[in-house]
Amino acid sequence: MWDLISPLLNQFDNAPDIIFNLLQKLSAAQIEIIVTIIRSIWKARNLKLCQQVTDSNITILERARHLLEGWRTANRKQGHLNPTASDSSPSSSNVIINANPRWKKPLRGRYKCNIDASFPTTTNKVGFGMCIRDSDGNHVRSKIMCYTPSCSVDVGEALALNHAIRWIHELQLSNVDFEVDSKRVADYFNKGRGDVTEFGSIMDSSSSFCNGYLTNSHVEFIRRQANEA
Structure with missing residues (x-):
């Protein structure tokens, strides 16, 4: 991973450019790791500002690891629960579970x-x-x-x-x-x-x-x- 990051430090002078360039070159599994580490760093920053708590590097990495493990486990479970049968005839015995819920906009005026x-x-x-x-x-x-x-x-x-x-x-x-x-x-x-x-x-x-x-x-x-x- 460092072999990919090191050349970018000389090519770009800001973190967003480095991150987005890096994401274009990584595999899906590597992207998951990078994203969860960034999220954990952001949480550490908020804890520092909001609660004056300083996380160690080990704590940040461990939190990212637990987050990634939990996310992967949740997606595996949702995949097992999501039926493959057609939903053309909805019934109480054919309930489709949304394995990838997304935030939805409110109605106009709300x-x-x-x-x-x-x-x-x-x-x-x-x-x-x-x-x-x-x-x-x-x-x-x-x-x-x-x-x-x-x-x-x-x-x-x-x-x-x-x-x-x-x-x-x-x-x-x-x-x-x-x-x-x-x-x-x-x-x-x-x-x-x-x-x-x-x-x-x-x-x-x-x-x-x-x-x-x-x-x-x-x-x-x-x-x-x-x-x-």
């Missing part, structure tokens, strides 16, 4: 806000990320924030939605489709009530606020692969 929470093991904090895009798919606003102390995954995802709803209200936007990759959060927002735990309290607050100030907005579940902001 916005879409994708939300996610992160739970780094090296710090007692939870990170929230949210991104707003319009009906043309154009980026409108993004926000990254931290919450202390650390909490359960369900509570963290609920808090992320709660902050996103209030952020949208502060921006004075309406007609917003909130997308989360936590099915429990989406199901509780749309159907649930009566949970007396911290999770239920946060979700009830989000639902009440949305019903009061964002009456033409709603929350949807989306698979994690299509929730990249």
Whole structure:
């Protein structure tokens, strides 16, 4: 790999040109490795800025390896689940599973806000990320924030939605489709009530606020692969 990178360092003077030139020469397996390492480096940069956490080179490479292994495993499982039979006659026994979900634009006149929470093991904090895009798919606003102390995954995802709803209200936007990759959060927002735990309290607050100030907005579940902001 270094034999390919070394000549590019003299040919180009910026990282994007080096990366895109490199991607044109690599095999699919090599591209997967490079992309996951770049993603892990980007995450390390965000942790440094947001949480003042410095990842070692070993941590960055290990995170990239786990990410790539998880991605490959998920795609193998989806490939096994995706039926090959024709879908010309849809029925309850012939359900096609989308093995490659993609983000979709909102309807004309609406916005879409994708939300996610992160739970780094090296710090007692939870990170929230949210991104707003319009009906043309154009980026409108993004926000990254931290919450202390650390909490359960369900509570963290609920808090992320709660902050996103209030952020949208502060921006004075309406007609917003909130997308989360936590099915429990989406199901509780749309159907649930009566949970007396911290999770239920946060979700009830989000639902009440949305019903009061964002009456033409709603929350949807989306698979994690299509929730990249």
